[in-house]
Every structure is written in C-alpha cells, then in structure tokens.
Amino acid sequence: MNFAMNWFARTGWWYRPVAWPGWLLSLLFVAFLVWAFVDIDGRSHSASDTLMNWSIYVVLTALIYLLVAFWARRRE
Numbered sequence: 667m668n669f670a671m672n673w674f675a676r677t678g679w680w681y682r683p684v685a686w687p688g689w690l691l692s693l694l695f696v697a698f699l700v701w702a703f704v705d706i707d708g709r710s711h712s713a714s715d716t717l718m719n720w721s722i723y724v725v726l727t728a729l730i731y732l733l734v735a736f737w738a739r740r741r742e
Contacts, residue, residue, distance in 0.1 A: 673738040681735035688738065695731050699724060 673688035674681035683689040702723040703716070710716040 674735040675739065681732065681739065688735070691734065691738075692731075695727055699727055 671685050671687075673683065673685050673691070675684045683692045699720075703720050706719045706723075707716045710719065
C-alpha cells in the first residue's frame, strides 16, 4: 500500500499515531474496547469473569491494530 503520509511511527514494539488518520483509527480501537468492556461487564457475574472475557477482545484488537499500523506506515 502506498499512502501519501505516515499514519504511524514505530516506537519499540508498538506503533504510535503521527497523522490524523492514525489518531482516528486509534480512537476507534479504544472506543471499541470501551464498548466491549461495558457490554461484557453488563452480562458478567464477577470482576474476574469480566476481565477474562474482555482480555480476548484486547488481544485480538491489539493484533489487528499492529497489522493495520504495520501496513499504514512508510518504510524508510
């Protein structure tokens, strides 16, 4: 993919947003995780139940974020 600008910059193992599309994408991922937490918490019976079920969403969302950020940055 060839983008006109860098959306993300690599910082160690993670990617930080450096342009508005990257920030928008990051905010969408965070909003999804907040929504997933509230949804799971409404159906759970304990704190550990909530965290165990939410951790699956966190891991999968982080993986998708890393893949998108990897493809949306310009190679030097």
